[in-house]
Amino acid sequence: MNHSDDPPRPSRRRLLAGAAGLAAAGVVGRARANDANLPPNVASWSKTLGDGVGVRPYGKPSPFEKDVVRRDVQWLTASRESSVSFTPLHDLDGIITPNGLCFERHHGGITEIDPHDYRLMLHGLVDKPLIFTLEDLKRLPRVNRIYFLECAANSGMEWRGAQLNGCQYTHGMIHCVMYTGVPLKLLLEQAGLKTNAKWLHVEGGDSSGMNRSLPLHKALDDCMIAYRQNGEMLRPEQGYPVRLVVPGWEGNIWIKWLRRIKVGDEPWYTREETSKYTDLLENGKARKFTFEMDAKSVITSPSPQVPVKGKGFLVISGLAWSGRGKVTRVDVSLDGGRNWRTAKIDGPVLDKSCVRFYAETEWNGQELLLQSRAMDDTGYVQPTKDDLRKIRGVNSIYHNNGIQTWAVKPNGEVENVEVG
């Protein structure tokens, strides 16, 4: 590994190469601009009153941002029984995902639950079985935490080689919001655990009855019964009114429309942890209960959906996360992993949350092979795809956290590629 702690910095002179002097304003974008709106003219929108009488009860994005949307891959899953849409990571920055753009994964469509009829059952190996209404849950002590949620199948189509052209599709089954909810530990304490309690069976109220086995130690550690995301109530597609939050673990176990928690002494071996959400190895055996999402990262810009627009100063931007704890460092390579530089992590660095990283460079039309590599506070380093395949083979769908490569072409276009 060739690691440079002192990457070349762009000259300050070139930093603003894109910005023009007053006399030659607006070179970038000129082709599409309306001259009448440009300096020294006063723009049309400054001459007339804007919209906005009274109240706009709930705001929407600008019509000019109509392409910043969740998207699906038609051939992958597009039925009411199994559907998925991907977060437009390439069109976002920072670490918070706006609620309207959080990816979706449904196994029985989006369930609509009347909050007055919502109930959460807690039973099994407990002293006192309980049923909670939504109002009951909202009256309890609560906590607020920013966590990433990644589907175990994120990047799952890339096991056998570069396939989908855009980080929205290769890495878009992740989002990161602030959850508000009740610590699961609190509910379990109230019900009173029997001494032989070891596992929980958690079940959704959707038509698939999505259900998984959750080890008690995790439930007592940091799991939440969440009813809010980014301040407001959960969105319908995220499990309104209540979902389970299992920080750092695969999204499938973050049961949406949560209806039941049963305490037992061993795992249930449900369909979703035997036939699905296990990792088939080369020798035909399958890893099971691989809950934790390993450290991972992706460069979101430039990427296939956001090519490089013109030569000059370039900020490489991306996301990194680890289900094991905090991201401590992200490295970026411009040459497919031969040389690395340490990226700048900007903004809050929180446990089991996304971090935003940036690396600056000059781009003069040369071909680049962009990669990023995350490290976490356990010392874990994100592996190359090849190193991952040596251990895991290519039969798996889940838990692909290999290093992603984007090739930047001389014309600025970007492509999903594999390197040696």
Added chain:
Amino acid sequence: MNHSDDPPRPSRRRLLAGAAGLAAAGVVGRARANDANLPPNVASWSKTLGDGVGVRPYGKPSPFEKDVVRRDVQWLTASRESSVSFTPLHDLDGIITPNGLCFERHHGGITEIDPHDYRLMLHGLVDKPLIFTLEDLKRLPRVNRIYFLECAANSGMEWRGAQLNGCQYTHGMIHCVMYTGVPLKLLLEQAGLKTNAKWLHVEGGDSSGMNRSLPLHKALDDCMIAYRQNGEMLRPEQGYPVRLVVPGWEGNIWIKWLRRIKVGDEPWYTREETSKYTDLLENGKARKFTFEMDAKSVITSPSPQVPVKGKGFLVISGLAWSGRGKVTRVDVSLDGGRNWRTAKIDGPVLDKSCVRFYAETEWNGQELLLQSRAMDDTGYVQPTKDDLRKIRGVNSIYHNNGIQTWAVKPNGEVENVEVG
């Protein structure tokens, strides 16, 4: 001041008084519930496939949350020339405001700017005047920060006494999101400041041409040229595509639809900092350039719009913030300020950001006079309304950070009141 560091805690037995045993499920909410959906029955929504074929490009809140909206006060401002809508603080938790619910304040309606035609001019006492397109700005190094934005007129209707019944109206001109943008310092360095540069004139592209004078030291400290909020591009009503972020300072100077920055050697004394956004004192003199938002807090639940539903364990929840830095402590009183207990601050504590606080109690139908009091890391303590009036009089509209009082009645209803 009688400060109790060891408030009485609710008994664990009573903590879940609202939760029923399996045999008597769902007492709370029963009146509105449909028995057919309640345990031991399988709910209707679990028996049929949910909605969700293909893609939902941009998600929306549940239809059951249709009352969680921004609202205006008709008699206050409801014209295209001057409009305002308030954040529903009583219906939120945590510290992040979802983009669709951030309060609005317009002086010339909501300006619609074609991002291709957008230009930012930077001129005056600089070596090299510059014009930036949106693409220019997006190519530059950027930072991500969670900041609160409070209108100087927030709580302005309360100077002469308790008036508006709901924290949405008394305190709802605040929101808190993650901004992404270019440090203003970077643009100023590129233009090159003349030695006599001291102030900036910042101007919006809206029809009111909103404009203010900004001291250079603040511009060089932490101001941002922001184009994103919570990851996605700014909402139209928040200044799409570019607004100024002036952390901790009154919202009026966070110029939306930012079109021009002129560097000068003294303030401009614009209408918005002479006739408006100055603080008229009892003696007829006015304080000017009172930029900083002092430490402040409000209990968001219970509050007039969210009464207490039934006796038993009660979590008092609220927001606190300070334009001077970090909130270090929040105290809560149940008896109108005679006795205080320290609230628990939960979630990230960031500079010039909101924090969420909680205090727990038992409510058995007794009358309460709820108050909260914020302290920041400069040692500043939020004053009572009366102490504030002694210094400021009641002629002002702006910068009212007095302690708010909610009276909880025996029937659980909550009212905005004044105490002693």
